[in-house]
Amino acid sequence: MSRWTKERVEEALTGPLSRRTFLKGMAAAGAMAVLPCGLLAPEAAGATESYGGGYTVFRNACPRNCYDTCAIKTYVQDGVAKFVEGAPESTFTRGGLCVKGNSYIRSTYSPDRIKYPMEQQGRGTGKWKRLTWDEAMDKIARKILAIKEQDGSLLGLGLTKYSGNFGITNYGVEGMMSSLGYTTRFVGTPCWPAGIDAQNFDMGSMWCNDPEDMVKSRYIIVWGANPAWCSVHSMKYLYAAREAGAKIVVIDPVFTQTAAKGDEYWQVATGTDGALALGMCRHILDREMYDKDWVAANSLGFEEFADYLRSNVTVDWAAKLSGLPAERIVAVAEEFAAARPATVWIGYGLQRHVNGGATVRAIDALVAMTGNIGKEGGGARYGHLQTWGFNYHAMVQKPPEGAVGFVGASGPKGEFDFAGGDKTVKHTDRAVNINKTAQEILDARNPPIRMLWASCKNVLSQDFDRPKMIEAFGKLEMVVVVDHFFNQTVEQADIVLPVTTCLEEWTVNVSYWHYWLALNEQAVKPLHEARSNIEIAAALSRRINELAPGSCTFPTEIDTREWMEAEFNKGIYDLFGLKSWEELRDGPVKAKLASSAAWHDRKFATPSKKYEFKSELCAKNGHEALPAYKEGRKAYDKLRLLTPHSKFSLHSQFQNLDWMEEFNPAPVVYIHPRTAEARGIRHGDAVRVFNKVGEEKLRAVLTANVPPDALLLYEAWFNGRKFNCQNLVDDTSADMGAFKTGAPGVAIHDQFADVARA
Amino acid sequence: MSHPDAALAALRDFFAAGSGAELERACARLATAGCVPPPEADEDLEYDFNRLFVGPGRLAAPPYASVYLETEPRLMGETTLLVRAVYHALGLASPRQSALPDDHLSLELDAALALRAAAGEADGPEMAALRRYFLAEHLGRWLPAFAARVREASPHPAVACAVSRLLDWLDHELSAVPEYGEYGRDERQRRCV
Numbered sequence: 001m002s003r004w005t006k007e008r009v010e011e012a013l014t015g016p017l018s019r020r021t022f023l024k025g026m027a028a029a030g031a032m033a034v035l036p037c038g039l040l041a042p043e044a045a046g047a048t049e050s051y052g053g054g055y056t057v058f059r060n061a062c063p064r065n066c067y068d069t070c071a072i073k074t075y076v077q078d079g080v081a082k083f084v085e086g087a088p089e090s091t092f093t094r095g096g097l098c099v100k101g102n103s104y105i106r107s108t109y110s111p112d113r114i115k116y117p118m119e120q121q122g123r124g125t126g127k128w129k130r131l132t133w134d135e136a137m138d139k140i141a142r143k144i145l146a147i148k149e150q151d152g153s154l155l156g157l158g159l160t161k162y163s164g165n166f167g168i169t170n171y172g173v174e175g176m177m178s179s180l181g182y183t184t185r186f187v188g189t190p191c192w193p194a195g196i197d198a199q200n201f202d203m204g205s206m207w208c209n210d211p212e213d214m215v216k217s218r219y220i221i222v223w224g225a226n227p228a229w230c231s232v233h234s235m236k237y238l239y240a241a242r243e244a245g246a247k248i249v250v251i252d253p254v255f256t257q258t259a260a261k262g263d264e265y266w267q268v269a270t271g272t273d274g275a276l277a278l279g280m281c282r283h284i285l286d287r288e289m290y291d292k293d294w295v296a297a298n299s300l301g302f303e304e305f306a307d308y309l310r311s312n313v314t315v316d317w318a319a320k321l322s323g324l325p326a327e328r329i330v331a332v333a334e335e336f337a338a339a340r341p342a343t344v345w346i347g348y349g350l351q352r353h354v355n356g357g358a359t360v361r362a363i364d365a366l367v368a369m370t371g372n373i374g375k376e377g378g379g380a381r382y383g384h385l386q387t388w389g390f391n392y393h394a395m396v397q398k399p400p401e402g403a404v405g406f407v408g409a410s411g412p413k414g415e416f417d418f419a420g421g422d423k424t425v426k427h428t429d430r431a432v433n434i435n436k437t438a439q440e441i442l443d444a445r446n447p448p449i450r451m452l453w454a455s456c457k458n459v460l461s462q463d464f465d466r467p468k469m470i471e472a473f474g475k476l477e478m479v480v481v482v483d484h485f486f487n488q489t490v491e492q493a494d495i496v497l498p499v500t501t502c503l504e505e506w507t508v509n510v511s512y513w514h515y516w517l518a519l520n521e522q523a524v525k526p527l528h529e530a531r532s533n534i535e536i537a538a539a540l541s542r543r544i545n546e547l548a549p550g551s552c553t554f555p556t557e558i559d560t561r562e563w564m565e566a567e568f569n570k571g572i573y574d575l576f577g578l579k580s581w582e583e584l585r586d587g588p589v590k591a592k593l594a595s596s597a598a599w600h601d602r603k604f605a606t607p608s609k610k611y612e613f614k615s616e617l618c619a620k621n622g623h624e625a626l627p628a629y630k631e632g633r634k635a636y637d638k639l640r641l642l643t644p645h646s647k648f649s650l651h652s653q654f655q656n657l658d659w660m661e662e663f664n665p666a667p668v669v670y671i672h673p674r675t676a677e678a679r680g681i682r683h684g685d686a687v688r689v690f691n692k693v694g695e696e697k698l699r700a701v702l703t704a705n706v707p708p709d710a711l712l713l714y715e716a717w718f719n720g721r722k723f724n725c726q727n728l729v730d731d732t733s734a735d736m737g738a739f740k741t742g743a744p745g746v747a748i749h750d751q752f753a754d755v756a757r758a
Numbered sequence: 759m760s761h762p763d764a765a766l767a768a769l770r771d772f773f774a775a776g777s778g779a780e781l782e783r784a785c786a787r788l789a790t791a792g793c794v795p796p797p798e799a800d801e802d803l804e805y806d807f808n809r810l811f812v813g814p815g816r817l818a819a820p821p822y823a824s825v826y827l828e829t830e831p832r833l834m835g836e837t838t839l840l841v842r843a844v845y846h847a848l849g850l851a852s853p854r855q856s857a858l859p860d861d862h863l864s865l866e867l868d869a870a871l872a873l874r875a876a877a878g879e880a881d882g883p884e885m886a887a888l889r890r891y892f893l894a895e896h897l898g899r900w901l902p903a904f905a906a907r908v909r910e911a912s913p914h915p916a917v918a919c920a921v922s923r924l925l926d927w928l929d930h931e932l933s934a935v936p937e938y939g940e941y942g943r944d945e946r947q948r949r950c951v
Contacts, residue, residue: 002941008887021847039770039865040869042849042850111833114814129808486816498814658830
């Protein structure tokens, strides 16, 4: 007779009769039930299987601020998500994810997650006490009521929220604020507002072609975007177009992975893209290679634009500013104008400048004058919100009876604000600029911002001028942070609340790039004590109404699946050809498009209904009516400082996971060898990067992929490290953004610094 | 409850503590096992306990078996599901389900208590094998690594003492638990173990 072994026990444990194998006699009859004060309890009668059931597949969607917004299939066994894969039904992702999306199991089941509501005894002290949800809600509710008592309004309560989770029900965070009354809202977007305004002035809206139609392009300029890292699923369309004969030109100050894949690469002097585009326009004009019929039929102000080009722009001028050879500008301009169709992918990086909106208008003009707008395979591709017409059921909440707010100015906006404004409402929220969060907190008076609620946002990592932000936080009486991981914002919080990951909540997602709609099911029960944003809102409403009845209109009990369902409407169903959201359980669905081209009917949404080379609306908003060149920011230090996106993170998300740390363990600064040599810096040296804002210490990596006049360090939050690129980035505004998003953008890439050995 | 079981229950409740008050009560019970309770209202113990085992930061010593036994540290791994299967084999389950992963130290110590009780009630070779497995192949494989992580993190004296008692208990159990017995379904064979 053989003996028991480890393997035999495990085999028996995981077999179908495990209980009967081990438990006999009295114990089987219930002896286990009598353990005193035990944490474990007798299992429900009839629980016969605990291990190795079949997989159940759930539908999820990556809700990050990303072009690709991938539909995900999650395989769940025994209540545990085992692995994820891209939804094969999407022709855009074709069953793939990216390095970040593939890590969702690691993030949901990371031992580092914030697990419980907790309160810090002194910000930054690390002295944390655990709270029950009831205790946390009680403390928060009492503070909100005290603010109302003290100020007579809730304008002392500020909300900052952005793109940490774009699942539509997460607009319930804004809804929670509205249901409490009129509050202070950090409005605008740090991401893309200058370009949004530019496209609104030119065309009346931001609307891009379906990225899947890039296969039809015969010429593609990827201008200031790095899809090889930031939109991996778009790359296959570039390759397919090239196989069909298209040429791919990549324009970027940095030799990116995308640049390496292009046929021609232009290392443009940072911030001079507008001059480059206008130089190309001038040459096309001179050669009469522009599309005369298109311009005549569909545009306004082309003659004035042509006059502007003739009097102010030459190819040599563009070459001198951009640092590119005139003969290449001429050659590519001619190739672009001759190709039918040709397209430009306008990246977000090139508009994060004091002249960013003007730059986008110049590039739009290049695409328009060559007749490429409204054509499949053409287009000035920037982004779109065509598929975002949800109900915003979670977001749209009424203020309580008698709520007092801000009087006089318009309420908050944002690129995703579809609620519209009720002009008859006398009181509004107080809107302040999200891109100057620190300054707004410091400046707010009557009342001051006393309390900050941060959700879907890592303020200390993503907002500008960190030294000033620390000072601003000093003014706040209470900071509540809702997050997954202990980041630099949680470090400065009084109360932290654990929030669900996308695998643990019901919501629905769309993209600002492709045209797919994806359901996000609750694939697994929330780990620890995590709750979704709308469940947190309901819990707060419950407590604050117990303390002061009638002080919050947010429902106190919600079914999160029903709230997901409530986001759908006839418009969404018709656009996607759906009868019910339940059809999305079979996979993501693409919008039924009359054409893959934006503006395919040439009916522009501008005041003239034409493409406006000359926009009076733009002039009325304080800019040039024509897409004229606008000077960049004057350098305030020796080298340009670039802080773009890393491959391993989306802003401050993902980099903290062990899988990412293995490949990207520590922040570095990339320096051109000549620049380094002049400063006696060798590869791997510890260096100091410093400017008027602050300083960062990190290792130097020497590479000719960055221009000699620039330093590059990727934005990200590294777990357990003090590194923060916002110690080197000030909050100077971009030119545009206020028109459509409520606040101007921010000149993230108009920053300067120097470097020295540490 | 016998004396060793009382100490084990106190350790269980120490690691299960969800508040300063619960920690204080568990410390008072650990006094009988030789751990000097911290002075009243010693909030440092709570802060340190949370730094090590609760959060919200990256935990110095996560109290979950799967962090130590999986190829890549994580929660809700294969280890967790095997531990859930052990509870199931005992007719038990964690009422908190995913709100507290099954391989959290406090639940495992509760299961260790249950196994002692079961050993008395249903002393078959299968139950003995299960007990051997859970102590030697499971707790014995991760508690020393866990204790090392705690010690490296310069813990509060009360935490250090609890972890030291935990290792004492483990050593005692491992020395007392019989080797695997014979394997078979024959009743006669079973009586021979």
